[in-house]
Amino acid sequence: MANNLLISLLQICLLFLSFSTCALGNLPKFHVVDLHALTSKNVCSPPKDMERFKSVKPALKMVDRHGPCSTLQPAEKLSLKQILSNDQSRVDSIHHRVSAISGKGTTSGPLSPSQITAQSGNSYSVGNYIVHVGIGTPSKTLTLVLDTGSDVTWTQCKPCQRFCYTQQDPIFDPSQSSTYMNVTCNSTPCNDVNNNSCSGSTCLYGVQYGDGSYTVGYYAEDTLTLTPDVIQNFRFGCGQNNKGIFGEIAGLLGLGPSSESFVSQTSDKYQRVFSYCLPPVSSSTGYLNFGSNSDTSNTNRTPMKPGPFYYYLTMTGLSVADKTLPISPTVFSKPGTIIDSGTVITRLPPDAYQALKSAFRENMTQYKMAQSYSILDTCYDFTGFDNVTIPSVGVQFENNVSLDLDSNGILYPISNTQACLAFAGNSDPNDMGIFGNVQQSTFNVVYDIPKGEIGFSPDAC
Template sequence: MLGILLVASSLLFLASLSASPPVDLRINLIHIDSRSNFSTSELFHRASQRTRYRTKTRELKLTNSSPNFRSSLHSMDGEYLLELAIGTPSIPFMAIVDTGSDLIWTQCEPCISCFAQPTPVYDPSRSSTFSPLPCSSPQCESLAYYNCTPECRYYYNYSDSASTQGVLATETLIFGAHSVRDVAFGCGHANLGASFNSTGTVGLGRGHGSLVSQLGIEKFSYCLTSFLESNITSPLLFGSMADLNTSSGATQSTLLTQNPFDPSFYYLDLKGISIGETLLPIRAETFELKKDGSGGVIIDTGTALTRLEQAGYDIVAREIKSIVNLPLVNSSELCFTLSSRLVPNMPDMILHFEGANMTLPMDNYMIVDSNKGLFCLAMIGVSGGSILGNYQQKNIHILYNLAGGMLSFVPAKCSEI
C-alpha cells in the first residue's frame, strides 16, 4: 500500500518456519472485489477511484513537510488479499498484501475503535505466543513516535482522519500448514477507517519489517489474474517455487533501483513506451527519479490502474486517439463509445525498461465493457511519479530477486500456475 509506513526499519529477521525458514511457499491471493457482484463498469470505476486516491495520498506524503505526517489508511487502499492465521490457538487473518509497504499489522482486542471486519478480532490475551516488545527493543527504538508503559505503544494520525493505535509485539503467523514464530507486527487497538474485507496488512516491501525481510527470503514472485475474473485466485510464491517458467516466452530482466526518500518501494528505470512499431516521443527525463525523491516509476500490487507522469500520459493518450476511430465519452478517463459493439484491433504496448521490454497486449492496457459499450484506457495521468499498476501486470509472472536486485518477468497464464 503506497505510503502506508506505520513502523520504521530494524525489525528482526526470523530464523524459523517451524524451526526453519519457509523457503518454498505458495499462497493464493484473492482480489478485494472477488466476493461482490460488480459489473465491468463498476469494477473499472472502483479501480480508478482507488488509484486516484493512492495518487492523492502519495502526493501529500511527498509535499508535506511535517514530521507527524503519515499517509492514509483508507477503505480504497489495497487490491489483493491473502488468507492466513495468527496466534495460538490461531484465528483467521485476512490481510491486504502490498509490495509498497513493510508493516505487518492487524486489529486487536480490546478493540476501542475498529473498522468492521469479516472474521473475529484477534485477542492477544487468548494467545500463548503473543509477546509485547519492550521499550528497550531495537524495534521500538526505531519508531519515529512511540509511548512506553512499559510496552512499546504506537499512535499515528492519518491525513484523512483515519488512525491506528496499539502495541508493537511478536506473534506466530500460520500460512496453511506452515507456522512462523516471532513475527514482529503491529497490534492495533484503535483503528479508524475501513479496509474492505481485510483485518490488516502484510507488507512485502524492501524494508526490514516486511514479511519477506523477516523471513529472510531472497526471492518471491506472483502472477496476477485480472480483477475482471474476480473468482480466480492469483499465486504468490516464495523461495524456489518463485522461479519463472521460461517455456511461455523469453524471460526479461531489469535492475531494481531504490529511492532513499521511499526505501520500501521497488523502483524501475523506464526509458520509454512504444505502441506497435511506434516509439512515442516522450522526453527521456519524464520517468526519471529526481534527486528530491519525486518522479520515478514504482511497481506496485496495491495500485489498480497504471498512473503515468502527465507529460508521458498525454503522448500515450494522443497516440491511442489516433488509432481508435471512435467517439470519445465525456469522462475523467480516456473512454470511447463502442457504437457497433465491435472492439478495435489494437497493437501491443511495450514498456522499455533498462535492459528489458515488457509487452502489454491490448487486454493489459484497455478495458472493454460490452454491456455499456465502452472502450477505455486503463491508465491515468498524474504528477509526481509513475506507478506500474496490477491491471497492467496481469498474466505476467513477475519475480523479485531481492538478493540480486533484479526484477524478471515472463508472459504466463496465471490461472494455470
C-alpha cells in the same frame, strides 16, 4: 483504405485463430479483444496453471477483494468511480510521501503518545488483492490485503480500546494465543517502526494513510502461518484503535522494503525473494509465492532499487502498435518510477502520457469516443461490437526489458459497452511515476532484492 484493409485482416485473424493477439506480416501488432473477456464473471475461476500452483509452496491464493473469488461480503460494493477515486487518493499519498522523504517535508521519527492517536479518516484504498494467513497459537485465519507500498503488517486486535471497524473474520484475541508477546519499548524492533512510541515498557506503532484512516496499537510478535510454513516470532501491529472503511479485511500484509516488513523479517527463510501474479479480472485467481520458487525460466529482469517505503525501477519508454514513441528518457528519469501492487492505474509523467494517448487514439479512429470517466480520459463506446481491435501497448524498462501488456492492461472496462485506456497522467512532471497493478496483471512479477532486480514473465495467471 489501408486502415480498412488492416481491420479486415484482423477480422480474418480472429475468425481462424484462437489467439487473442495477431501479428500480420509486417503490419503493426494489434490485439483482437473479446469485450466479454474484459469484464468479470459472477463465478470464480481457478488458477490458470493449477498443477504449478499446487506444486509450489508456500503459494498463497490471491484474489481481488471486490470479486466473486473473495470471501469478503461488504455491506456495500464499491462502484468503479469509488475505486478510481480511492486510487487517486493513494497516488496523492504516495506523491506526498515521496516529496517528504526528498526533503520537502517529513514522515519519519518517533511519535509522542498523544501524536500516535491519529485523527479519524474515511476509506482509503490500501490495496485490492487479499490472501489468507494464520496468526497465533492455535492459528487463527485472517484475511489480509497485500501491499508492496507498506511495511508494517497489522491486524485488528481485541479489546479495541476505542475503535474497531467491521471485519468479516473474528477479531484476533491475543489473550487466546500462547505465543503472543508485546515488543519491548526502546528495543531495536521498536525503533525500526517508522512511527513509534511507548506505553510504559510496551512499544506502540501507528500507521496513518493519505486520507486520515489509521491503525494504532501494540507492536507485538506471534507465530505466523503460511501453510505449510510457520514463522516464529513474527512482528506485527496489534491494532487497538482503527478507523476507516477497509472493506471488512482483517488487516494488511506489508511487503515493502523496510526492516519491519514481512520480506525483511523472513529473509533467513525466503532470502528476500517473492513473486505474485495479479489476475486479469476480479473473477480470476492469482498467487503469491516466497523464496526460490518465485522465479521462472523465462523471466526478463530489470534493475530495481529498494528505497524508502517503495521499490524503484527505471522506465525508459513506451510503444504503441510496436512503434516506439518519441519520448525523451529524461521525462521518466527525472521523477523516477516505483512499482506498486496497491495502485490500480499506472501513472505516467504528463509528456509521456500525452504521447501515449495521442498514439493510441490515432489507432482507434474506427471507434466512437465516449466521455471521460473519473481519472480516465480516453474512453470508447463499443455498442454493437462483440470484439474490437486495439493496438498493442509496450512498456520499456532499463536493461532492454520490454513488456507487451495483456489486453486487460490496456483497456479498463467501465461497462459491457464502454472501456477506457488504462493509464493516467500525473499533473506535475516532477511527480513520481507509478507502475500499477492493472498493467502488472497476468505477469509473474519477481522481486529479487539481494540481486537488486525485478523480473517479469508473461501469461502466468
